[in-house]
Amino acid sequence: MAYSEEDKLIALSGIYQAAFCVHRIARQGSVDEQTMAPCIYSLFQTDADSVQEVYGAPGSLIPGAKELLGQLTGKQPRGLEPTRYVIGLLKLEQVLSRRTEAIEVIQTGMEEARTKLAHFPMLHANMLARLADLYSRTISPLRPRIMIQGNHPYLQIQDNQNRMRALLLAGIRSAWLWRQVGGSRWKILLGRKKLLAAAHEYLRRSEN
Numbered sequence: 001m002a003y004s005e006e007d008k009l010i011a012l013s014g015i016y017q018a019a020f021c022v023h024r025i026a027r028q029g030s031v032d033e034q035t036m037a038p039c040i041y042s043l044f045q046t047d048a049d050s051v052q053e054v055y056g057a058p059g060s061l062i063p064g065a066k067e068l069l070g071q072l073t074g075k076q077p078r079g080l081e082p083t084r085y086v087i088g089l090l091k092l093e094q095v096l097s098r099r100t101e102a103i104e105v106i107q108t109g110m111e112e113a114r115t116k117l118a119h120f121p122m123l124h125a126n127m128l129a130r131l132a133d134l135y136s137r138t139i140s141p142l143r144p145r146i147m148i149q150g151n152h153p154y155l156q157i158q159d160n161q162n163r164m165r166a167l168l169l170a171g172i173r174s175a176w177l178w179r180q181v182g183g184s185r186w187k188i189l190l191g192r193k194k195l196l197a198a199a200h201e202y203l204r205r206s207e208n
Contacts, residue, residue, distance in 0.1 A: 017035065023150075027154070028151075029151070054177060065206075068199060072196050089146070110134070
């Protein structure tokens, strides 16, 4: 199946949005649920008809696309924490892709979590704790580990830890999607102009 530049843009924006949410929680103690929801929603989508539908409503990845655009245009300094998280997630997904047992645990865990949606909203603390535990059991042992930097009081709050781990799991899911649609490090480096054009078009259409 041939994937479009917009498909690649959406998958990469999904990684950036998850990283953006983790950064906000770590530094400010909270993040807008409307920004966080598409990331968590993507974890439960296994048979979506399109890449966009993995994240829900059209335009749901505007924050992630803006973060990505800032990096592509140089308007945001390289080396910022969200960018480090994105790089870490891409590397971890590559490592995970070779760990069949861990993938099976994640698949089973997500099937179990999906059954709980009948009892808890997607962003309920109990649901996020379940997703965080799944991340801790499968992704945390892998290397390189993602080290979250932030304000110590916020990092010590259990609910914040659960939200960040659930979001990192969502970032891994988007990294897997990015690879599935043909994304790679070289696509970012050599396909910058195409990604830029796709980002501008996505934002233009989403914000009108």
